[in-house]
Amino acid sequence: MIRNRKWLVVIISMLVFMFILLSAEEEEEKPEYVGYKKCKACHKEIYDSWKETTHATSFQAVLDSTGLDDPSCFECHSVGYGEPGGFVDTTETPDLAGVQCENCHGPGSLYKKFSIMKDHEKAVASGLYEQTEEVCLTCHTEEQSPDFNYEEAVKNIKGVHIIPEKEE
Numbered sequence: 001m002i003r004n005r006k007w008l009v010v011i012i013s014m015l016v017f018m019f020i021l022l023s024a025e026e027e028e029e030k031p032e033y034v035g036y037k038k039c040k041a042c043h044k045e046i047y048d049s050w051k052e053t054t055h056a057t058s059f060q061a062v063l064d065s066t067g068l069d070d071p072s073c074f075e076c077h078s079v080g081y082g083e084p085g086g087f088v089d090t091t092e093t094p095d096l097a098g099v100q101c102e103n104c105h106g107p108g109s110l111y112k113k114f115s116i117m118k119d120h121e122k123a124v125a126s127g128l129y130e131q132t133e134e135v136c137l138t139c140h141t142e143e144q145s146p147d148f149n150y151e152e153a154v155k156n157i158k159g160v161h162i163i164p165e166k167e168e
């Protein structure tokens with residue numbers, strides 16, 4: 001009788017252990033924001049071009065108009081405000097101010113690995129956005145940007161960085 005109970009305990013423990021293992025594996029990793037510095041290393045030419053866009057340079061204008069009093073602005077004027085890894089405030093996360101790579105391309109913690117980046121499907125599965133007008137319209141709303149014209153705006157060097165020539 002005692003022997004049997006020991007076995008029961010062993011079997012139950014094993015089942016519990018397997019259950020924990022399985023549920024840990026099922027929990028998917030969520031992409032987090034990492035900031036432009038992580039992208040710069042591999043996309044130097046694009047970084048140089050982005051840095052000159054109003055998206056990169058305009059954060060000061062927001063501070064000048066409201067100071068730090070109004071967090072409602074950060075949703076469109078910083079990276080990932082309120083999201084994992086995203087902008088908190090200018091003291092804690094100064095490198096996440098302004099409109100950056102990840103506002104248009106998605107939170108990069110998972111897709112920024114070389115092996116994933118070079119595979120479009122894997123990258124999208126890891127959080128990379130497909131480039132569509134919708135991405136822009138989350139900020140360029142009717143209210144904020146009544147004259148927004150996507151076809152023109154993507155070609156505006158003040159809005160979107162250059163696409164470097166590929167070296168084959």
Ligand code: HEC
Pocket residue numbers: 034035036038039040041042043101102105107108109112113114117118119120121123
């Ligand atoms: C380890 C190097 C590396 C890092 C870090 C990296 N990338 Fe990439 N990225 C690549 C490579 C390689 C490609 C594929 C070739 C290409 O298009 O330049 C690529 C492609 C892309 C593409 C086009 C992908 C597609 O399938 O349409 C985007 C957009 C992009 N990267 C954005 C980013 C952003 C944003 C970051 C930072 C969060 C980042 N990358 C970080 C190496 C990197």
Ligand code: HEC
Pocket residue numbers: 054058061062065066070072073074075076077138139140141144145146147148
């Ligand atoms: C829904 C997104 C969104 C929110 C929220 C938002 N903005 Fe903007 N803001 C934009 C867009 C888009 C533009 C660019 C408009 C354009 O040029 O078409 C802009 C432009 C600006 C500019 C002009 C900067 C320049 O260089 O001319 C300032 C200043 C500004 N916003 C401040 C604020 C402040 C302050 C708040 C909070 C009270 C705020 N914004 C909230 C999207 C937003």
Ligand code: HEC
Pocket residue numbers: 036039040043046047050055099100101102103104105131154159160161163164
């Ligand atoms: C305002 C939105 C916006 C921001 C900010 C932005 N991008 Fe892009 N990016 C785009 C769009 C739109 C395209 C696609 C252009 C096309 O396909 O013609 C693109 C294309 C790319 C590509 C693919 C280039 C290729 O060879 O096809 C890479 C890589 C990339 N971006 C990296 C970055 C990095 C790194 C940053 C930050 C330093 C950044 N982007 C910031 C909108 C943005």
Ligand code: HEC
Pocket residue numbers: 054055058059061075076077078099103104135136137138139140150153154155156158159160
């Ligand atoms: C996270 C919010 C956000 C996203 C996403 C976004 N923008 Fe913007 N965009 C802004 C803000 C804020 C400004 C105003 C910058 C400023 O203060 O002048 C702006 C300004 C611009 C400008 C005006 C530059 C100038 O000075 O005339 C263009 C063009 C532009 N965006 C194009 C785009 C395009 C194209 C996309 C999508 C590929 C896009 N934006 C996505 C927030 C965004």
